[in-house]
Amino acid sequence: MGLSRQAHLNQALMGIPRRAEGADRSTLAMTFVSAGSFSAMLHSTDHQILYGRRGTGKTHALLYLSNLIERTGDVAVYLDLRTIGSAEGMYTDSNLSPTVRGTHLLVDTLEAIQDELLAVAFGPEIGDQNALLLALDALAEAATAVEVVGEVEQETTLGGSAGSSGGIELSVSPNAPNARVSASRHESVAAQSRSRRTGVERHHVVFGPLSRALRGITSALGGARLWLLLDEWSSVPLDLQPLLADLLRRAVLPTPGVTVKFAAVERRSRLRQSSLNGDYVGIEVGADAASAVNLDDHMIFGNARSRAQEFFGQLFHNHTSARLAKMIYDPPPDPDSFIEATFRPNAFSELVRAAEGVPRDAINIAALAAQHARNEPIGLSDVRRAARDWYLRDKQTAINANEPSRRMLRLLIDEVVGRRRSRTFLLDQLDARHATIDELYDARLLHVLQRGIVDSKSPGTLYDGFAIDYGCYVDLHVRPRDRGGWLNSPRGVPPDELSLVKAAIDLATLV
Numbered sequence: 001m002g003l004s005r006q007a008h009l010n011q012a013l014m015g016i017p018r019r020a021e022g023a024d025r026s027t028l029a030m031t032f033v034s035a036g037s038f039s040a041m042l043h044s045t046d047h048q049i050l051y052g053r054r055g056t057g058k059t060h061a062l063l064y065l066s067n068l069i070e071r072t073g074d075v076a077v078y079l080d081l082r083t084i085g086s087a088e089g090m091y092t093d094s095n096l097s098p099t100v101r102g103t104h105l106l107v108d109t110l111e112a113i114q115d116e117l118l119a120v121a122f123g124p125e126i127g128d129q130n131a132l133l134l135a136l137d138a139l140a141e142a143a144t145a146v147e148v149v150g151e152v153e154q155e156t157t158l159g160g161s162a163g164s165s166g167g168i169e170l171s172v173s174p175n176a177p178n179a180r181v182s183a184s185r186h187e188s189v190a191a192q193s194r195s196r197r198t199g200v201e202r203h204h205v206v207f208g209p210l211s212r213a214l215r216g217i218t219s220a221l222g223g224a225r226l227w228l229l230l231d232e233w234s235s236v237p238l239d240l241q242p243l244l245a246d247l248l249r250r251a252v253l254p255t256p257g258v259t260v261k262f263a264a265v266e267r268r269s270r271l272r273q274s275s276l277n278g279d280y281v282g283i284e285v286g287a288d289a290a291s292a293v294n295l296d297d298h299m300i301f302g303n304a305r306s307r308a309q310e311f312f313g314q315l316f317h318n319h320t321s322a323r324l325a326k327m328i329y330d331p332p333p334d335p336d337s338f339i340e341a342t343f344r345p346n347a348f349s350e351l352v353r354a355a356e357g358v359p360r361d362a363i364n365i366a367a368l369a370a371q372h373a374r375n376e377p378i379g380l381s382d383v384r385r386a387a388r389d390w391y392l393r394d395k396q397t398a399i400n401a402n403e404p405s406r407r408m409l410r411l412l413i414d415e416v417v418g419r420r421r422s423r424t425f426l427l428d429q430l431d432a433r434h435a436t437i438d439e440l441y442d443a444r445l446l447h448v449l450q451r452g453i454v455d456s457k458s459p460g461t462l463y464d465g466f467a468i469d470y471g472c473y474v475d476l477h478v479r480p481r482d483r484g485g486w487l488n489s490p491r492g493v494p495p496d497e498l499s500l501v502k503a504a505i506d507l508a509t510l511v
């Protein structure tokens with residue numbers, strides 16, 4: 001006997017890819033759901049940094065954009081920065097100096113861009129193929145001339161905390177467009193011996209030929225815009241990120257006809273590094289013609305639960321409809337009928353709550369719930385069990401090795417959920433920058449509902465509004481309330497009688 005209709009619906013949920021790079025681009029173009037104005041903002045020709053935590057849809061957004069770009073006759077170059085370079089682990093090899101690693105990174109990135117453009121040059125409908133091939137030769141030549149230099153001083157001390165500091169300098173002289181980057185590093189390592197190494201390692205980035213080659217490329221494209229989409233920025237070692245950002249700022253961002261978008265996890269990104277002389281290496285977000293777009297902010301649906309349900313309903317329908325069309329006769333024609341056929345009452349809204357605005361978490365929880373439900377419609381208890389499993393399996397393990405964050409989470413759950421019977425809380429922004437809070441947010445154990453809430457009684461103090469992850473309280477019999485219900489409301493204004501100072505949690509007093 002074949003599978004029942006219900007089992008097929010559940011199987012379709014289990015089969016949704018967890019990562020966007022696993023699907024082909026035309027499928028991604030069809031399955032993409034735009035939250036609010038996000039799609040229009042993404043398609044602007046401004047240089048943008050697309051921030052988002054793991055699984056929020058950065059790759060999907062970039063690949064959807066690349067499809068849109070190609071349909072309008074422009075040229076899209078999508079690069080996954082994890083896959084550039086041939087020597088595995090070279091950028092992280094601590095036996096090599098930062099300057100050598102930096103040089104390899106810059107050269108490999110430029111070569112990867114050149115490779116992608118070569119494929120474009122041999123494709124159909126290209127402006128001026130000869131001119132493009134010549135410009136690509138010039139790009140290859142300019143890439144091989146890139147070199148990072150700098151001063152490095154290292155000291156390692158026997159058996160204790162040891163310091164290492166290094167400086168890479170980058171300066172541009174008007175006649176010889178060489179560059180010198182300034183940076184300093186401090187780190188602690190355990191060491192067995194003491195050694196001191198001082199030397200000068202030079203850093204030259206010849207921007208002139210590079211910029212000329214890029215201008216040659218855009219003019220050969222004959223009016224078509226070149227969109228450079230860089231994914232997985234945060235996979236580049238932190239100390240090398242400012243160097244790559246600097247290359248973009250000086251050579252790529254100013255080129256007319258080029259738009260750069262790159263996707264990064266904010267907490268794992270370092271776009272600029274100050275130097276001692278007040279200058280900086282890298283990109284200053286906002287100032288250097290590059291703005292930041294935060295996918296997490298677009299996924300805050302707040303009290304507008306219906307908007308969240310609409311987004312995720314459409315997402316599940318889009319991701320399952322093609323498969324279902326092959327599996328069953330008369331598949332659900334729209335999101336509402338899909339949800340009605342697949343979930344028992346209230347189970348879908350619970351799934352949306354459990355997802356906390358993160359698509360990959362929603363997909364994983366739905367798949368686990370579908371597994372539990374087998375041949376039946378998915379019920380509330382299936383969703384809760386799945387959310388709990390996902391929380392333990394994925395989210396909590398991410399901070400297992402991080403004792404301070406684990407402890408902070410425990411204290412927050414005890415205080416907010418345990419004592420205050422709430423799921424939301426406020427932190428003074430000075431506290432919100434606490435490293436453990438940042439880590440919990442990055443691990444999707446805390447979620448931001450609002451940033452920069454002003455206290456009318458002391459306007460100098462700003463607060464951020466947080467929610468504790470659903471997985472932290474799913475097992476409780478009594479559901480915590482939204483004590484700070486106003487935090488979720490569309491206007492998000494605190495009630496007049498509320499004292500924010502009293503309402504906020506003082507991290508120093510948590511025990």
Ligand SMILES: Nc1ncnc2c1ncn2[C@@H]1O[C@H](COP(=O)(O)OP(=O)(O)OP(=O)(O)O)[C@@H](O)[C@H]1O
Pocket residue numbers: 016017018019020021031032033034035052053054055056057058059060061315359360363
């Ligand atoms: N707006 C959306 N519409 C439809 N599906 C989406 C959307 N956003 C994300 N998804 C789906 O959610 C999953 C995770 O998305 P994606 O792989 O793009 O996340 P990511 O932010 O790139 O994660 P990572 O940081 O781990 O690379 C994918 O299956 C993707 O198709």
Ligand SMILES: [Mg+2]
Pocket residue numbers: 058059060231232
């Ligand atoms: Mg991705």
